[in-house]
Amino acid sequence: MPTSTVENYLKTIHSLADGKDTKHLVPVGKVAEHLGLTPGSATTMMKHLEQAGYVNYAPRKGVRFTREGRTAARKVLRRHRLIELFLVEVMKLDWSQVHEEAEILEHAFSDRLIERIDEMLGRPDYDPHGDPIPDQNGVMPARDLIPLPECPEGKCQLVRVTREDPETLRWLQQRGMTPGARFDLVSKNELAGVFAIVTSAGQSISIGISLAECLWVAKKRGV
Secondary structure: OOOHHHHHHHHHHHHHOOOOOOOOOEOHHHHHHHHOOOHHHHHHHHHHHHHOOOEEEEOOOEEEEOHHHHHHHHHHHHHHHHHHHHHHHOOOOOOOOHHHHHHHHOOOOOHHHHHHHHHHOOOOOEOOOOOEOOOOOOOOOOOOEEEHHHOOOEEEEEEEEOOOOHHHHHHHHHOOOOOOOEEEEEEEEOOOOEEEEEEOOOOEEEEEHHHHOOEEEEOOOOO
């Protein structure tokens, strides 16, 4: 069984490769930055992960999963996202509070307990932030989504939020911008990196490019 350190690396690589094809190389510097580590430490771990059969590592280029590595990463994601949903649905924690708790618990919960949580929650496909939950075989539910900056002006539906910091999540929640929310994208100032939207409650909001890239919306079918 992978150590918690290895699991954190696998989860980070999967997150940085999200939506990319299987040949995409994830830069080791990005992995180090995400985990708050030095590039040298991350490089050492990439060599260890390659020896363990989890990744293929190309020096000075990046890293990509092997089949075994992707399966192991999705097992961690499954635990993390089911725990988040359990904390929201059963423990009644706010969606802004559950990520850090799940970061701790994901390494402690057994497969048996995770299976029971999955059954109790009705085999859900998505966590409270709209992130897909892999099934027992590592299969991810697929949806046709695009980040907000790629969405044409008009009616949109928010489906997934990939920012994890509590302050941002609370800010979005206070404005009704949680997964499932419908809104109008009124204007896009791509030069300034500002996106003007009006929520279903009629509130006008300006969103910067950094946050906008973390808001994933349904394509323009039935919104």
